[in-house]
Amino acid sequence: MTGRNALLRSGKGLGIPGTARKEDNKTKLKVAAPAPEEDRQGHFALRKGVRCAGVHLIIDLHGAERLDDPEHIETTLRRCVEAARATLLHIHLHHFRPNGVSGVAVLAESHISIHTWPDANYAALDVFMCGSADPDACIPVLREAFSAKRVGVNEILRGHGG
Numbered sequence: 297m298t299g300r301n302a303l304l305r306s307g308k309g310l311g312i313p314g315t316a317r318k319e320d321n322k323t324k325l326k327v328a329a330p331a332p333e334e335d336r337q338g339h340f341a342l343r344k345g346v347r348c349a350g351v352h353l354i355i356d357l358h359g360a361e362r363l364d365d366p367e368h369i370e371t372t373l374r375r376c377v378e379a380a381r382a383t384l385l386h387i388h389l390h391h392f393r394p395n396g397v398s399g400v401a402v403l404a405e406s407h408i409s410i411h412t413w414p415d416a417n418y419a420a421l422d423v424f425m426c427g428s429a430d431p432d433a434c435i436p437v438l439r440e441a442f443s444a445k446r447v448g449v450n451e452i453l454r455g456h457g458g
Contacts, residue, residue: 339405339426339427340426340427340455341425341426341427341428341429343453346453346456347456348453348454348455348456349426349454349455349456350405350406350424350425350426350427350453350454350455351424351425351426351431351451351452351453351454352422352423352424352431352451352452352453352454353421353422353423353424353431353432353434353435353449353450353451353452354420354421354422354449354450354451354452355420355421355422355423355434355435355438355447355448355449356418356419356420356421356447356448356449357418357419357420357421357438357439357442357444357446357447358417358418358444358445358446358447358448359417359443359444359445359446360412360417360418360419360442360443360444360445361417361442361443362441362442362443363396363397363412363413363414363417363418363419363442364391364395364396364397364412364414365397366389366391366397366399368441369389369397369399369410369412370387370389370399371441372437372438372441372442373387373399373401373408373410374387374401375437375441376401376408376423376433376434376437376438377401377403377408379430379433379434379436379437380405380423380425380429380430380431380433380434381428381429381430381433382403382404382405382425382429383403383404383405384401384402384403385402385403385404386401386402387399387400387401387402388400388402395414395415396411396412396413396414397410397411397412398410398411398412403425403429405425405426405427405429406424406425406426407422407424408421408422408423408424408434409421409422419442419444421434421438424454435447435449
């Protein structure tokens with residue numbers, strides 16, 4: 297194995313960047329105790345008769361607006377969580393300069409992530425949810441909030457067949 301692919305396969309060089317590592321040493325991460333097995337069974341999802349760990353929607357917004365407005369993006373992520381009947385744990389957004397926003401809404405049911413390219417009127421989102429949450433409910437919220445001219449959606453059923 298040579299080059300970048302070998303590096304990726306080996307896992308070397310994929311650590312936390314130096315500045316983040318320093319911050320990480322200062323912060324104590326709180327790890328929740330694992331849920332009892334009987335509680336975790338309810339977190340699986342049923343999609344079109346297929347039992348899976350969760351439904352992962354890969355969403356592309358084309359011709360979208362308000363992609364450089366972190367407050368609007370946060371409000372939209374909160375609306376998505378509410379529409380999907382999910383449980384919000386935390387939202388973190390980063391506003392890039394000169395433009396663009398990346399962030400994640402961490403959910404008890406998994407996550408919603410967003411990366412925006414305002415100069416291209418494009419946003420990429422991952423909506424991954426398990427249990428009884430409804431990730432499809434996020435699509436109309438996103439379409440309306442960003443006035444997207446075109447929305448592409450790909451679906452992956454995670455953890456089925458295993």
